[in-house]
Amino acid sequence: DPLILWFRQDLRLSDQAAVAAAAAQGPVIPVYVLDDAAPRQWKMGGASRWWLHHSLVSLDNSLKAKGSRLILRRGDSADVLSALARETGATRIHALHHYEPWWRNVEKAVGKRLELCLHDGGLLLPPGAVRTGTGGPYRIYTPFARALMEHMPPTPPYPTPHAIGAPDHWPASDRLEDWHLLPTQPDWAKGFSSDWTPGEAGARHNVANFIDEVGDYPEARNLPSIEGTSRLSPHLHFGELSPAYVWHRVASSGQDATIFHKELIWRDYAYLQACEFPAYGSANARAAFDALPWRDLRTAGADFAAWKTGRTGYPIVDAGMRQLWGTGWMHNRVRMIAASFLIKHLLIDWRHGARWFWDTLVDADYANNSVNWQWVAGSGVDANLFTRIMAPLSQSEKFDAAGYIREWVPELANLPDALIHDPDAHDARPRAYPAKIVGHREGRERALAAYRHIKG
Numbered sequence: 001d002p003l004i005l006w007f008r009q010d011l012r013l014s015d016q017a018a019v020a021a022a023a024a025q026g027p028v029i030p031v032y033v034l035d036d037a038a039p040r041q042w043k044m045g046g047a048s049r050w051w052l053h054h055s056l057v058s059l060d061n062s063l064k065a066k067g068s069r070l071i072l073r074r075g076d077s078a079d080v081l082s083a084l085a086r087e088t089g090a091t092r093i094h095a096l097h098h099y100e101p102w103w104r105n106v107e108k109a110v111g112k113r114l115e116l117c118l119h120d121g122g123l124l125l126p127p128g129a130v131r132t133g134t135g136g137p138y139r140i141y142t143p144f145a146r147a148l149m150e151h152m153p154p155t156p157p158y159p160t161p162h163a164i165g166a167p168d169h170w171p172a173s174d175r176l177e178d179w180h181l182l183p184t185q186p187d188w189a190k191g192f193s194s195d196w197t198p199g200e201a202g203a204r205h206n207v208a209n210f211i212d213e214v215g216d217y218p219e220a221r222n223l224p225s226i227e228g229t230s231r232l233s234p235h236l237h238f239g240e241l242s243p244a245y246v247w248h249r250v251a252s253s254g255q256d257a258t259i260f261h262k263e264l265i266w267r268d269y270a271y272l273q274a275c276e277f278p279a280y281g282s283a284n285a286r287a288a289f290d291a292l293p294w295r296d297l298r299t300a301g302a303d304f305a306a307w308k309t310g311r312t313g314y315p316i317v318d319a320g321m322r323q324l325w326g327t328g329w330m331h332n333r334v335r336m337i338a339a340s341f342l343i344k345h346l347l348i349d350w351r352h353g354a355r356w357f358w359d360t361l362v363d364a365d366y367a368n369n370s371v372n373w374q375w376v377a378g379s380g381v382d383a384n385l386f387t388r389i390m391a392p393l394s395q396s397e398k399f400d401a402a403g404y405i406r407e408w409v410p411e412l413a414n415l416p417d418a419l420i421h422d423p424d425a426h427d428a429r430p431r432a433y434p435a436k437i438v439g440h441r442e443g444r445e446r447a448l449a450a451y452r453h454i455k456g
């Protein structure tokens, strides 16, 4: 009997335990199921769908090179897989574990109807593999990272199977075009393809490019004007690479990779928190924050729109928001500044910001997005940083963002470094660029006043 190989956010053939297990056991029917109902409000956003389209094309090509192909089906995952099993006589399904709350529910539903073999490999270690002295899950990053580090390096990656056996008859497949994953009018993703090559080959190419830069990463990663980070996040989100592969490749650079490895551990940390607290994307992990008097979007709507479109009058924030819209990605340092500005200076609920990121990021990831937004807000399970209000203008100078601003805010491109971070203050603002929608001090004081409601 053939086996079903069920792909989700693990769109690769190499170092993929479900692929290896299925290929070793018999003819394989690889399938991707587009299930928009299970995630409910977390159904994939627009930028992610653009990525998914191209990544599925790439996976199908890789499978074809192994004598196989990718079957596409759409609908409720458990129904679709059951129907496919009936049609093909398959009884067993191989897949990787996924930890988004909806995937865990879907796995339970599938497991009730079919023999579902779940494998590890999406994280450095499965959530819960390291525990505190009292046996509980870690809540704070630093001790978690220390404990996880004791189990590193991760199991070395194993190679792609040479061939993947085909069934006697291929079941029917949807046509990818009929899923309409790509934007049509207007094509807001037209700039994406110059920055990104979704799929396993593009992912490996980015790793190879990054190897020479590992030694500079500890400094360079904070500077948005240069390409100092790996740009692996969408590839990791869609599982086009395993984190174990990235770990080992980067370690083999001969340079000190500790700081980079710790970023990969942040990803494991975020997944652990999302497992422990499945509502992380929609509820404050620190319940006291439920009392915070956020501004209502009915009155703050224009400010929210200015933030989304990169017209707040804060060049570093605007550059970030425009990079996000133009490329589906934003530099980490700028994500922190832009998120902090929305939450504190504009006093708009982090959930609105997280939702916008969800729709516009090619690396939109339930655990990473939710945990990072709540980390900036201070409502997360770890430190409460609400009162540590970032000053966007000094951050912009400190991290030397002039080149970045020139790239993304062309209205300011002619300003010299000394004026570009805060053109308003120097009377240097061109007419085409908006004035600040809120003063730094005014925003800061309003945020601190609101915060007093939740203390005590």
Ligand code: FAD
Pocket (backbone or CB within 6 Å): 221, 229, 230, 231, 232, 233, 234, 236, 237, 263, 264, 265, 266, 267, 270, 330, 331, 332, 333, 335, 336, 339, 357, 361, 363, 364, 365, 366, 368, 369, 370, 372, 373, 376
């Ligand atoms: P590198 O610096 O090269 O890091 C390598 C990898 O480590 C990343 O690809 C990522 O998988 C992981 N990583 C790095 N930083 C973090 C972090 N803070 N938390 C968790 N994992 C991390 N990352 C996402 O992947 N998806 C999101 O939806 C997302 N939303 C974010 C929202 C906010 C408000 C903030 C502040 C951060 C968010 N991040 C998110 C984390 C981080 O900004 C990105 O992972 C990073 O910018 C990706 O670029 P890179 O691959 O070049 O990172």
